[in-house]
Amino acid sequence: MRERGSAATLRQRIGGLADSADLVRVAELLTRAAVSPPTEGRPLYAGLRALDVPEEPVARLWHAATLLREYRGDGHNALLVAHGIGGTEAHVLTALSIGTPAEKFSRTHHLPKAQLAAVVDGLRSRGLVDATGGFTDAGRTIRQRIEDLTDELAAPPYDVLSADELDELIAKLTPIAAALSRR
Structure with missing residues (x-):
């Protein structure tokens, strides 16, 4: 079917x-x-x-x-x-990578504000998101590393x-x- x-x-x-x-x-x-x-x-x-x-x-x-x-x-x-990033965290990082606030991103907009804030706070405490909710250099670097390695793993x-x-x-x-x- x-x-x-x-x-x-x-x-x-x-x-x-x-x-x-x-x-x-x-x-x-x-x-x-x-x-x-x-x-x-x-x-x-x-x-x-x-x-x-x-x-x-x-x-x-x-x-x-x-x-x-x-x-x-x-x-x-x-x-x-392997990088300690959970599903909701991955969606938040994807939203940031395309310039969309997490609360407006299609895969996270439905979450309760407190839950989404906790996810962003967790990313912030790990140095991946800055005080304004955007990427830090470390956040951009880890996201790019994951994307590059994903491409390598997808090539065989x-x-x-x-x-x-x-x-x-x-x-x-x-x-x-x-x-x-x-x-």
Whole structure:
């Protein structure tokens, strides 16, 4: 059900590209990358890897993209935990990184003011947030370190693709990504 609905929505959003030979090739390359790394230490990725890979190209593309998203996300979550940053703290740091006050950020605006204030105070006591609620240099540094390491940990799936295949993937995925960002 989830696969069918997601594939139908993707097909609708990308229009005629859904039936193109380029989409079939993108799905093939992305799937090869997505199923290549080991599952150890990646619980969400491992759970999705246990599912069958769909045959239909649009569903296959969606599935591969989902695998890669969770592979990256598992690495990111591990790094946050290793740096002592909890879920709400991570959302506050993300809000600050995009210049949005935590109380207005979509993932934290619903929290009781006292709870959100306590999270910000905790980040402040660790030297990550300043008195005005913005990043300190240390806060910016740790966030950037986590993002850089997340990118490094997310790279191994693509090692199975040659340089030419990776260039081809990017070139053929670009119009699909553009179609998705238009709406």
